[in-house]
Amino acid sequence: MSQPLPAEAARARALLSATARQGRGRMARPVLLGLASIACGLAQAWFMAHLLATLLGHGDSGWAEMGAAAALALLGIALGVAQEHAQADAGAAARAGLRRRAFARLLALGPADPRPAGERAALVVDRIEALDGYFARWLPAAILAAAGPLLIALAVASEDPLSGVILFAAGAMVPVGMALTGIGAALASRRQFDALQALSGRFLDRMRGLPQIVLFGRQESEAQALGAAADELRTRTMRVLRVAFLSGLSLEVIAAAVLGCLAWRHGHLLVGGHPDPQAALFCLLMVPGFFAPLRAFSAAYHERMSAHGAAAALAPLLEGEEADEAGLLLAEIPPSVVVTFEHVSLTYDPSRGPALRDLSFRALPGEALVLAGPSGAGKSSVLRLLMGFNRPDGGRIAFNGRDATSLRPSELRRLSAYVGQKAHLFRDTIRNNIALARPDATEAEILAAARAAHVTDFSDKLPGGLDTMVGEGGYGLSGGQAQRVAMARAFLRNAPLVLLDEPTAHLDPGTEAELLESLRRLCAGRTAIIATHSSALRARFTRVLEMADGRANPARMAGE
Incomplete structure (x- = not known):
């Protein structure tokens, strides 16, 4: 024990x-x-x-x-x-x-x-x-x-x-x-x-x-x-x-x-x-x-x-409840967010070494920053910090110039929309799976998000349309269709910060190309941070931060 x-x-x-x-x-x-x-x-x-x-x-x-x-x-x-x-x-x-x-x-x-x-x-x-x-x-x-x-x-x-x-x-x-x-x-x-x-x-x-x-x-x-x-x-x-x-x-x-x-x-x-x-x-x-x-x-x-x-x-498990409640609340969601990392470091397990080391960058509204590098470089760790699932061991993370760690972790997640490597769909209708991002959304808003993510391209061909039942984990839909539902969630959330973690992984080149247009529309006007290995994504979003061993490589920073 x-x-x-x-x-x-x-x-x-x-x-x-x-x-x-x-x-x-x-x-x-x-x-x-x-x-x-x-x-x-x-x-x-x-x-x-x-x-x-x-x-x-x-x-x-x-x-x-x-x-x-x-x-x-x-x-x-x-x-x-x-x-x-x-x-x-x-x-x-x-x-x-x-x-x-x-x-x-x-x-x-x-x-x-x-x-x-x-x-x-x-x-x-x-x-x-x-x-x-x-x-x-x-x-x-x-x-x-x-x-x-x-x-x-x-x-x-x-x-x-x-x-x-x-x-x-x-x-x-x-x-x-x-x-x-x-x-x-x-x-x-x-x-x-x-x-x-x-x-x-x-x-x-x-x-x-x-x-x-x-x-x-x-x-x-x-x-x-x-x-x-x-x-x-x-x-x-x-x-x-x-x-x-x-x-x-x-x-x-x-x-x-x-x-x-x-x-x-x-x-x-x-x-x-x-x-x-x-x-x-x-x-x-x-x-x-x-x-x-x-x-x-x-x-x-x-x-x-x-x-x-x-x-x-x-x-x-329950001893950390007080920590969850600690922090400030947002009076309202800001229309735009400037994300700043200043000499940030993070260690999960001392025996494995730091996951991030002295990382600094800035992402402005209306631009997409692509985090590139091999597996284990620290790309996903950046997203975890931005969503409040971990706190940095050193350095400073700021949103619009204010310390982000002073906010409750749940407030950090209110600021962002997230799309991961593989969308998890629950056993429910496609409509309700999209509405998970914002349960109070109107029918018109759900339909608009589905159209923006091109979900309606395949749902209109189904007998029940958006009311078609899907199985747990997205059973009955292809990987690309499930990712479109995840993209629709992000559109519906309409958050100023978009976090994408390998959004086109496990997809064939044709399906990936179809999703790139939806990704471009999702990131437009928002601050976007994309962790990816995809060369197609790197070509579409020209500002790339190369990472290795938890550090940024200034010599390989493109798009500055």
């Missing part, structure tokens, strides 16, 4: 505590309902003790006591059902809040997040789902395990002090037994979730690359690797379950011992003539009620351990 266990545990506790404080209103309801159910059980046991004493020839009870006991039994069932619903609501609310925060954080990180897509999906789905038991069952059970047995022990002690002492002693032994059986449970749970996340990520990544795996004949080895990962997950899951079973076993042993002690005491006294048979029966009847909250506590104990393991992985 990358972090020491104490640090991970502290971060997990902080996240769980903060989330519990935010939802304490919802979480108080199951606790109050649980206390009401315990009080109802006490009253029911008192009436039942009266009835049983009468059946044994002690006391005088009738239909009134039987009716009261039956009514209290029904009330207890209703309170139990209401408590279950309140617990489910509390857990659902906590998970929904955490999922919103985690998803917003992943969106804010964007491509700066190095985790594979499968691991990110497991983080937002599986890890947060594992926290449900903590908020829905563990927190209410922990409070009721302290308050419920204390209330019952006090009621029993008022009838027979020695029986109350026995229950008090048993209640003190339960946490000790659970602690002894629960040592290492959090670590086991964390390792289980690590194995689950690794399996999820590996499976999704291999499914995406299935054609390449089959093409290179690696299907057998990949199937074996997935089988090994699944077997590791099975082993770690069984270890977590082992801890849960041991915790429940220790509680049952204590409960059996207490019941035996009280049965011996009061049974012996009943045979020899008990001074208060009703009190003896009440004490015996309350033993199951005394251990009911503790059983719920024990059953939820492994939920706490699982939650700590899941929260330890989730906490690092």
